[in-house]
Amino acid sequence: MTHIAVDIGASSGRLVIGDIKNGKLTIEEIHRFANGFTERNGTYYWDIDHLLTEIVKGLAYAKTLGVKRCTLGIDTWATDYVLVDQEGKRVQEVIAYRDKRTERTIEKITKHISKKDIYEKTGIQFLSFNTLYQLYEEKKENLEKTKMIMTVPDYLGYKLTGCAVTEVTSASCTQLLNVKEKDFDQDLLQLLSIEREQFPPFSYPGDMLGYVRNEYFPDYDLPETKVIIVGSHDTASAVAGVPAAEKNWAYLSSGTWSLIGIESDAPIITEKSLFYNYTNEWGVFGTYRFLKNIMGMWIIQEVRRHLTKDYNFAQMVDEARKAPPCKQFINFNDQRFFNPDNMVEEIQKYCRETLQPVPQSTGEIARCVFTNLAILYSLSIDEIESISGRTIDSLYIVGGGSQNDFINEMTAAVSRKTVFAGPSEATAVGNILIQLIAEKKLANLQEGRNLVLNSFSIKRFDPRESGNDALKEQFKQAVFSWICTEYRLHKKN
Ligand SMILES: Nc1ncnc2c1ncn2[C@@H]1O[C@H](COP(=O)(O)OP(=O)(O)OP(=O)(O)O)[C@@H](O)[C@H]1O
Numbered sequence: 001m002t003h004i005a006v007d008i009g010a011s012s013g014r015l016v017i018g019d020i021k022n023g024k025l026t027i028e029e030i031h032r033f034a035n036g037f038t039e040r041n042g043t044y045y046w047d048i049d050h051l052l053t054e055i056v057k058g059l060a061y062a063k064t065l066g067v068k069r070c071t072l073g074i075d076t077w078a079t080d081y082v083l084v085d086q087e088g089k090r091v092q093e094v095i096a097y098r099d100k101r102t103e104r105t106i107e108k109i110t111k112h113i114s115k116k117d118i119y120e121k122t123g124i125q126f127l128s129f130n131t132l133y134q135l136y137e138e139k140k141e142n143l144e145k146t147k148m149i150m151t152v153p154d155y156l157g158y159k160l161t162g163c164a165v166t167e168v169t170s171a172s173c174t175q176l177l178n179v180k181e182k183d184f185d186q187d188l189l190q191l192l193s194i195e196r197e198q199f200p201p202f203s204y205p206g207d208m209l210g211y212v213r214n215e216y217f218p219d220y221d222l223p224e225t226k227v228i229i230v231g232s233h234d235t236a237s238a239v240a241g242v243p244a245a246e247k248n249w250a251y252l253s254s255g256t257w258s259l260i261g262i263e264s265d266a267p268i269i270t271e272k273s274l275f276y277n278y279t280n281e282w283g284v285f286g287t288y289r290f291l292k293n294i295m296g297m298w299i300i301q302e303v304r305r306h307l308t309k310d311y312n313f314a315q316m317v318d319e320a321r322k323a324p325p326c327k328q329f330i331n332f333n334d335q336r337f338f339n340p341d342n343m344v345e346e347i348q349k350y351c352r353e354t355l356q357p358v359p360q361s362t363g364e365i366a367r368c369v370f371t372n373l374a375i376l377y378s379l380s381i382d383e384i385e386s387i388s389g390r391t392i393d394s395l396y397i398v399g400g401g402s403q404n405d406f407i408n409e410m411t412a413a414v415s416r417k418t419v420f421a422g423p424s425e426a427t428a429v430g431n432i433l434i435q436l437i438a439e440k441k442l443a444n445l446q447e448g449r450n451l452v453l454n455s456f457s458i459k460r461f462d463p464r465e466s467g468n469d470a471l472k473e474q475f476k477q478a479v480f481s482w483i484c485t486e487y488r489l490h491k492k493n
Pocket residue numbers: 008009010011012013077234254255256257297298300301313314317399400401402403404405424
């Protein structure tokens with residue numbers, strides 16, 4: 001039986017075939033496609049029909065490769081949702097979480113229920129685009145027409161199999177689940193005038209969803225496909241795919257977002273975790289992903305989009321290496337970088353406002369982005385150790401961003417932790433591990449993680465290596481300018 005992961009991130013999607021051959025986990029990407037949101041009449045939308053078509057195309061291609069039977073797992077980004085009416089049709093197109101409609105919604109909702117109460121109920125970080133805030137802004141007439149509210153991966157599974165579920169790792173990112181009651185929080189649903197029954201029954205990683213109804217797609221010759229529920233939030237699958245063998249490790253799922261955190265057997269909901277805005281997204285097999293969203297590679301993706309010359313990401317790393325040491329501190333978690341019209345101009349404007357040297361060249365800008373992301377990662381590790389009381393010895397960087405050795409080196413230098421980088425397709429790998437466990441080809445997740453460690457080349461960056469001394473000097477300067485910047489910002493306000 002072949003196993004196929006469908007992993008769709010904000011910037012790209014892919015189908016990856018995986019299996020265990022000669023004691024190694026082998027993966028092969030068989031289909032990749034672009035993803036992204038577009039603006040129509042002032043609103044940002046995803047093209048979810050495009051994503052469904054690309055999944056079916058990928059399955060049809062697998063059939064041409066000789067795949068007659070397979071299992072399939074679907075993971076995507078979180079927080080966005082699909083409204084489905086009585087006939088199983090979408091009530092409206094899928095609005096993207098970077099839309100501006102929720103810019104002020106946290107303020108509106110916290111007039112009815114405090115941040116402290118919401119956090120104590122859910123343990124979820126305050127992101128302006130959480131589903132709680134998106135549904136608050138949703139047109140009432142749309143919700144009245146809605147029979148089912150589904151997350152993006154659950155909707156894709158529904159369109160393939162006709163089976164409707166609410167997978168818990170994605171559902172936890174809505175900020176609507178009560179972490180003690182392990183169900184949707186009635187007070188929050190009431191605030192939204194939404195019934196619990198509008199969400200399909202819960203499902204859990206390892207459950208079976210159903211078979212792809214090939215008759216739904218008469219134009220395609222498809223394999224017999226059994227859909228298995230995986231960590232349908234892409235970060236949940238990415239964490240499952242982290243090749244950690246020892247204890248005291250943290251992960252950084254580095255893609256459009258940088259999700260940095262630890263895996264915990266229980267939620268960590270304290271004054272401190274609220275203050276530093278950490279979240280307790282539900283993980284696979286009853287774990288919790290205690291983590292923080294850092295703006296991540298979105299920044300460099302948007303910088304690249306506004307450059308006159310076309311660079312690939314490896315070339316941008318080369319340009320950064322050639323540039324002089326970074327002289328700016330930029331807190332890229334500032335909301336102004338969430339979705340500016342022009343990221344290059346926004347970075348330069350920030351530096352002017354904070355009386356810092358303004359980066360001009362591609363190399364200077366890229367180095368400034370990578371340097372400051374490494375500082376933010378290192379500060380987060382300090383925060384996680386302080387909040388959780390745990391000592392972190394190593395950081396596993398996985399996802400596309402794990403290919404950025406410039407950041408890997410700098411993160412090791414500043415955080416003073418050993419950094420392991422890879423696999424870049426950890427999300428798809430974790431997705432496949434869950435399928436292998438469901439199909440009894442693996443006994444448990446640790447066996448899967450050990451398999452990943454022995455199957456992929458994982459790079460190691462040691463903080464004590466001489467090459468990092470120069471970096472440490474640069475960072476002292478960058479962190480000093482950060483402190484000055486924060487001081488100037490507060491003084492100005
Ligand atoms: N060769 C490379 N060198 C350096 N960085 C790279 C390289 N290839 C990809 N990246 C980084 O990886 C990022 C994409 O990561 P990834 O493929 O994990 O994202 P995604 O899965 O498409 O989106 P999401 O983060 O929403 O899941 C790019 O924005 C880029 O910064």
